[in-house]
Every structure is written in C-alpha cells, then in structure tokens.
Amino acid sequence: MTDTSKNLSQVIRERMKADKKRFWAGDNISEYLDENAKQKLIDEATEAFELVLDRLLIDQETDPNSKGTARRLAKMYFNEIMAGRYEPAPDATSFPNDSADRYEGMLVVRSELRSMCSHHHQPVVGVAYIGIIAAQHLIGLSKYTRIAQWCARRGTLQEELANEIAREIQKATGAVDLGVYIQATHGCCENRGIMAHSSLTQTTVLKGAFKDDMGTKKEFFDNIKMQQEFAPR
Ligand SMILES: [Zn+2]
Numbered sequence: 433m434t435d436t437s438k439n440l441s442q443v444i445r446e447r448m449k450a451d452k453k454r455f456w457a458g459d460n461i462s463e464y465l466d467e468n469a470k471q472k473l474i475d476e477a478t479e480a481f482e483l484v485l486d487r488l489l490i491d492q493e494t495d496p497n498s499k500g501t502a503r504r505l506a507k508m509y510f511n512e513i514m515a516g517r518y519e520p521a522p523d524a525t526s527f528p529n530d531s532a533d534r535y536e537g538m539l540v541v542r543s544e545l546r547s548m549c550s551h552h553h554q555p556v557v558g559v560a561y562i563g564i565i566a567a568q569h570l571i572g573l574s575k576y577t578r579i580a581q582w583c584a585r586r587g588t589l590q591e592e593l594a595n596e597i598a599r600e601i602q603k604a605t606g607a608v609d610l611g612v613y614i615q616a617t618h619g620c621c622e623n624r625g626i627m628a629h630s631s632l633t634q635t636t637v638l639k640g641a642f643k644d645d646m647g648t649k650k651e652f653f654d655n656i657k658m659q660q661e662f663a664p665r
Pocket residue numbers: 549550551552553554620
C-alpha cells in the first residue's frame with residue numbers, strides 16, 4: 433500500500449485478483465478490509481457517487497435534499513444494504529446436541545429478509561423459512577436469522593440467496609438435512625420494468641431428507657403453512 437497514486441479500492445481489487453478471490457456482488461470480502469479501510473472506501477465511494485449525481489445533472493450545491501446524498505449513499509451501501517459483503521460471518525456458537533434428551537425433531541425458523549437485486553440495485557423484501565433436522569450441534573434461534581440477514585445484505589439473486597443461506601446454515605450447524613424456502617417481492621418488478629405490484633417470487637432449496645423423504649418434505653411445508661397463518665405475509 434505504498435503506491436499513493438492508487439485509491440484503496442483499486443489496491444484491494446488487485447489483491448483479490450492476485451489471490452483469485454471472487455468479488456461478485458453476492459460475495460463476502462470481509463477478510464480484505466478492516467474498519468479503517470472501510471472508512472477510507474466510504475470516502476472514495478462518496479467521490480464516485482458525487483460524480484454519478486453530476487452526470488445525472490442533479491445540483492448538489494443548491495438542492496438542499498441532494499447535498500450530502502453522495503455520502504449518504506456510500507455509507508448506506510457499506511453499512512446497510514451491502515453490509516453482508518464487508519462484515520465477517522455472525523458468531524454462531526454451537527451447543528452440543530448429544531445428551532440423552534437431545535432434540536431430534538424438525539426446527540423451522542422464519543426470518544425476515546431485506547436484500548437487493550444485483551441487476552438493478554432494487555430492494556428485495558421477503559421472508560425465509562429455514563428448516564433443519566437437528567444434528568450434533570444446535571445454534572441459538574436468533575442465529576438463523578442473523579446468518580440469513582448476513583447473506584441477504586448483499587447484491588443477490590433470489591435463487592443464489594437461497595443456496596447461500598442453505599450453505600451457511602449447513603456450515604454453522606453441521607446439519608445435512610435442511611430446507612430453505614424464500615418468498616419475496618422485488619423492487620425490480622414493482623418500480624421499473626413490468627411495474628407489477630404484489631409480484632411474489634418463491635425459491636426453494638432442499639437437501640438430504642428434505643429432498644429425498646416425502647414425509648420430511650411435507651412436514652417442512654406444513655410447518656411453513658402454519659407459520660404463514662400465524663404471521664401472514
Ligand atoms: Zn433487478
């Protein structure tokens with residue numbers, strides 16, 4: 433980082449390329465930046481957003497609502513809507529589930545989701561149902577939602593998001609039998625393009641018994657139905 437002619441985002445990009453590290457909108461790159469670097473990147477993104485607003489012919493000097501918008505956008509991307517790219521995985525300490533009274537049933541957790549499509553950077557709003565058959569380890573119930581949110585706070589496609597959540601839950605719990613069902617509305621369809629309101633997209637990822645055993649699969653979707661009746665969406 434001795435070359436001062438380069439901005440930090442360029443330096444980090446080159447490091448990732450050298451490492452053959454993928455840095456798509458849905459990828460976590462937290463190992464390449466710390467808090468100081470993040471602040472520097474927010475400064476650089478602010479300058480870039482100022483340029484975009486200039487190009488859009490928006491007066492950032494006299495329009496009171498557009499003053500500071502570039503910085504607000506930069507902070508929002510790094511700290512909120514794409515935070516899951518820049519923050520390490522949430523700590524999901526697991527507890528052994530191997531005593532005589534171990535839990536052997538199905539667990540279905542409903543997690544609110546806020547995400548963003550990587551094509552148009554429009555909001556994706558919905559809910560994920562995560563089901564597992566308890567394995568050797570259990571994680572706290574709130575951790576399922578934390579992991580789902582961490583995966584969602586990036587630029588994603590709903591299909592990829594379901595896979596990503598399944599992968600991370602599998603990593604955290606060691607469960608081989610699991611299902612992830614996502615139901616979401618897309619700003620993409622509502623705010624632009626076909627302008628269709630209340631368009632709902634559903635994606636499902638099933639692994640192990642959730643995929644191969646009809647009884648387990650049915651129990652999962654029955655659970656979802658019960659939860660939807662309790663907290664309709
Ligand atoms: Zn889109």
